[in-house]
Amino acid sequence: MSMWSRIVNVFRGDRLNCEIDEEFAAHIEEAIAAGDDPIEVRRTFGSPLRLREQSRDARIAGWLDNLRVDLVFGWRQLLKRKVTTAAAILSLALAIGACTSAFRIIDALFLSPLPVAHVDHLYALARQGPDDLGVLRTFDDFAYPNFTRMRGAAKGQADLIAVSFAYRTDLTYATDNEMEKGYVQYVSGAMFPIFALQPALGRLFTTDDDVTPGAHPYAVISYNYWSHRFAKDPSVLGRSVHIGDKAFQIIGVGPKSFTGTEPGIITEIFLPTMMNPVVTRTDMSWVRILAVINPGVPHEPLRAKLDAVSLNYETERAKGFVGMSRHNIEMSLQKRMVIEAATSGVSRLQGDYRRALVWLGVLVALVLLIACANVANLMTAQAASRAREMALRVSIGAGRWRLVQLVLIENAMLAFFSAVFGALFAWWAAPFVVSHINPPDNPAHLVLPADWRVLVFGALLTLVVALLFGLAPALRASSIQPIIALKGGEEPQSKRRFMYALIAAQIAFCFVVLFLAGLFVATFRNLSNQHLGFDPKDLLLIETYTPRGQTPEAWSQMADTLRAVPGVKAVAIASWPLFSGGWTGSISVNAAPPTDTWGYFLSISPGWLSTVRMNLIEGRDFNSADSFPGEAIVNQTFVKTFFNGVDPIGRTFEKVNPFGSRQLCRVIGIVPDAIYNNLHEPILPVAYVPTRHLDEKGTINPADGGTFLLRTSGIKPLSLATTLRRLVAKTNPAYRISNVQTQQELVDNQSIRERLLALLALFFATVALLLAAFGLYGVLNYSVLQREREIGIRIAVGARIGSIARLVTAQIFVTVFIGAAAGVSLGMASVRYVQTLLFQVEGTAPSMLIAPILVLVAAAFLAAFPAVRRAARIDPSIMLRAD
Amino acid sequence: MKKTDALQGSLDLLVLKILSRQPKLHGYAILTAIRQTSGDVLNAEVGSLYPALHRMEETGWIRAEWAPKDAGRRTRHYQLTASGKKQLDAEVTRWHAVSSAINRVLQEA
Numbered sequence: 001m002s003m004w005s006r007i008v009n010v011f012r013g014d015r016l017n018c019e020i021d022e023e024f025a026a027h028i029e030e031a032i033a034a035g036d037d038p039i040e041v042r043r044t045f046g047s048p049l050r051l052r053e054q055s056r057d058a059r060i061a062g063w064l065d066n067l068r069v070d071l072v073f074g075w076r077q078l079l080k081r082k083v084t085t086a087a088a089i090l091s092l093a094l095a096i097g098a099c100t101s102a103f104r105i106i107d108a109l110f111l112s113p114l115p116v117a118h119v120d121h122l123y124a125l126a127r128q129g130p131d132d133l134g135v136l137r138t139f140d141d142f143a144y145p146n147f148t149r150m151r152g153a154a155k156g157q158a159d160l161i162a163v164s165f166a167y168r169t170d171l172t173y174a175t176d177n178e179m180e181k182g183y184v185q186y187v188s189g190a191m192f193p194i195f196a197l198q199p200a201l202g203r204l205f206t207t208d209d210d211v212t213p214g215a216h217p218y219a220v221i222s223y224n225y226w227s228h229r230f231a232k233d234p235s236v237l238g239r240s241v242h243i244g245d246k247a248f249q250i251i252g253v254g255p256k257s258f259t260g261t262e263p264g265i266i267t268e269i270f271l272p273t274m275m276n277p278v279v280t281r282t283d284m285s286w287v288r289i290l291a292v293i294n295p296g297v298p299h300e301p302l303r304a305k306l307d308a309v310s311l312n313y314e315t316e317r318a319k320g321f322v323g324m325s326r327h328n329i330e331m332s333l334q335k336r337m338v339i340e341a342a343t344s345g346v347s348r349l350q351g352d353y354r355r356a357l358v359w360l361g362v363l364v365a366l367v368l369l370i371a372c373a374n375v376a377n378l379m380t381a382q383a384a385s386r387a388r389e390m391a392l393r394v395s396i397g398a399g400r401w402r403l404v405q406l407v408l409i410e411n412a413m414l415a416f417f418s419a420v421f422g423a424l425f426a427w428w429a430a431p432f433v434v435s436h437i438n439p440p441d442n443p444a445h446l447v448l449p450a451d452w453r454v455l456v457f458g459a460l461l462t463l464v465v466a467l468l469f470g471l472a473p474a475l476r477a478s479s480i481q482p483i484i485a486l487k488g489g490e491e492p493q494s495k496r497r498f499m500y501a502l503i504a505a506q507i508a509f510c511f512v513v514l515f516l517a518g519l520f521v522a523t524f525r526n527l528s529n530q531h532l533g534f535d536p537k538d539l540l541l542i543e544t545y546t547p548r549g550q551t552p553e554a555w556s557q558m559a560d561t562l563r564a565v566p567g568v569k570a571v572a573i574a575s576w577p578l579f580s581g582g583w584t585g586s587i588s589v590n591a592a593p594p595t596d597t598w599g600y601f602l603s604i605s606p607g608w609l610s611t612v613r614m615n616l617i618e619g620r621d622f623n624s625a626d627s628f629p630g631e632a633i634v635n636q637t638f639v640k641t642f643f644n645g646v647d648p649i650g651r652t653f654e655k656v657n658p659f660g661s662r663q664l665c666r667v668i669g670i671v672p673d674a675i676y677n678n679l680h681e682p683i684l685p686v687a688y689v690p691t692r693h694l695d696e697k698g699t700i701n702p703a704d705g706g707t708f709l710l711r712t713s714g715i716k717p718l719s720l721a722t723t724l725r726r727l728v729a730k731t732n733p734a735y736r737i738s739n740v741q742t743q744q745e746l747v748d749n750q751s752i753r754e755r756l757l758a759l760l761a762l763f764f765a766t767v768a769l770l771l772a773a774f775g776l777y778g779v780l781n782y783s784v785l786q787r788e789r790e791i792g793i794r795i796a797v798g799a800r801i802g803s804i805a806r807l808v809t810a811q812i813f814v815t816v817f818i819g820a821a822a823g824v825s826l827g828m829a830s831v832r833y834v835q836t837l838l839f840q841v842e843g844t845a846p847s848m849l850i851a852p853i854l855v856l857v858a859a860a861f862l863a864a865f866p867a868v869r870r871a872a873r874i875d876p877s878i879m880l881r882a883d
Numbered sequence: 884m885k886k887t888d889a890l891q892g893s894l895d896l897l898v899l900k901i902l903s904r905q906p907k908l909h910g911y912a913i914l915t916a917i918r919q920t921s922g923d924v925l926n927a928e929v930g931s932l933y934p935a936l937h938r939m940e941e942t943g944w945i946r947a948e949w950a951p952k953d954a955g956r957r958t959r960h961y962q963l964t965a966s967g968k969k970q971l972d973a974e975v976t977r978w979h980a981v982s983s984a985i986n987r988v989l990q991e992a
Contacts, residue, residue, distance in 0.1 A: 006941060019959075020933075023910065026958045027929070030911035044929040054934040
């Protein structure tokens, strides 16, 4: 009660004073009425003001009152210097917001635990070993039969859960003509019970829903999907969803918090693993394995046991690989099991963006440090201009800590406002960045809660920032020597040295940011300037599938129909578009044993080459009589790799499949090298074969899927999408369209990460440069102000502008060069760690270093110019008379 | 200043005692009561009384309220609270202990 009333009194200080005065007045009146001498009565009160202060102190919380006074005073100070305050708040807000955004994304992707039971004991299995090209990689895909064996082996020590890679697929709740997309994930029936998840509606899978292949046509949908697709309609239970050629009955809705096991993707429909058509296949790796390891079970023996089981499985399987070279078999058996913590789930997004996000985090942290240094310099300059005020306060008895508090509170207010604006920025920026991670039509879905983790991070960050930029100036302001300041003397040199040190740090950090931005921009430029070997512009792709397969005649009829559409210049068919998949086989020339190097294949129709603008170097295009096995067109790398560069036209090679079957192809044409699947990888040896596939008996294998490529002219390819969808459905209802997109999108999608990184890095580089230049300008301006008298005297005794400029800028340029040198060594040290994010960029190349240095020096000159001009314009007669 | 500090303990005691006899007194009345009941021996100073009153009010030993006097004027009345009564008992006990101790010391001499 008492404390509370004292706190309340802080905010009614004026009324309190009035009440005290009123009480005293009443006292005096009573005394006079009682016959006392008025003068004597007044004298008993002594100094009424002091008495009032004493009474007031008794009734008020002193520290809080001081705080209130400082807040009001600080607010007035901030308002007085609107431009500086705005600049400080803006730069800090941007930096705090950027840091918080980065934290939100990193937290959502890597740190925040899945909302499931036993999450502390949740691990993921993976195998490490060389890939097709001999590069060391981590593989987290397993074949289901292998999973079954490992699950059995781990029994009693760990519960193993199989979850497929969540994928976006076509599905419908009505007829085939009303297809929609949804994220589907096959999961072990045991997953929901092991994770102790409770349904929001209906029931979830149990182990009984995951026993016999193909016998459990049930689906569980996620809460998120239930909300946005069905508006939480409870009658969704019992409805069936058609996926592929199967129908699944919806039996339940998952809990609200659970969005699947892959951060970056919100799974919409869960199906039992047993319902995947390839569940019994030994050659299809399609599940990730999660393991809940029982407490107290040592990992290494468990890992070794699972490794042995898996290796045994692979070795057995490899015995049938008569069509694979010894070397490739050995390579495939070199993979070793690893157990990795999977507290926040496992997803491809994590792998793709781990390093990129770390470096983004480094960039924003550097920008934050630059901003802090900047504001610290502003504050120091400010403190200098307030030296007289502080000196006065000290001389009339203000305590040192009272002064520190005064300045710190002002800084805390600055930090607080920055944090508020920063929070607003982060609110917007984090989802914005996430929405740009994946292709525009299929963005990443990361759950970005503004929860206590983010709040705590933001609060801590603000505190650190406030201390970083505020503590030094506050301590400085408080250590003022009144005798010096009030005399109007020069302040100690140390203050300026402190400012120069901050400038050097700023320049160093700024260089690192510019340098990294340069690397990322160069990487993106190199990737997008890659020579593709074909022309992706104005190329529309219609991916179709036909459940029962269609004859080559039906395929070419459909192509003819599409060719008649206005705006379409050429139409061709391929098994799938370039940049979206692979088909490999060992190659044998002259019945030799299978090669170590894989050959890559793509089925194309006649006219495909001209449609994608790939010009034959030699030989001819396919015609409708060509088939696979039979004919092939190969690229230059294929000729180099398998024919030692000798003209292969008319010669033959065999595609050797792992289990030994061989398909003979005669080379009828050579095309230039083109990128097959991945912008980041070297050119592969590719053989193009006809879409007309024959089986062993020589009869036609009707293709059940394929992509129509349409070259358009004078019209935006995607504007045709609706018309074409309708036309395909009308022409032949057996065709289902699973996707319509452009080839350009497929190409661009592979450089999304690099583009995002380049754009963000460029943005932060601009911010860093602006901040550094602004800081430089501020300090120079300040030092000119401080030395106005000295400069005036020098000009008066005949100094030239050149020497004045040198005088003003010499120290700052030395500082800039020291900072830049430190930045260069920092950059050199860091380049090793960014190399994996770069593409055809040599981090240590002089060009990568010179560009940021030039930019920095130019910025430094620009920032120095106003101060130099100011110095040169000092009129000694005015300057010296003024003092 | 030192004198006030030395007096303070007994000033609290006097104020509390007077308020326990006669509820609702304003500052001047308390001052007068101290002087009169002590037979003009004790004379509390205004400069000590009001800070003491306000301090005891914040501590919760006494409660103050404004009472209208005449023509828009008002006076501030003080009265004892429950915790003030307890404090008074404690102060009285302490006073007796201290004064008898001092008396003993004086008698020894």
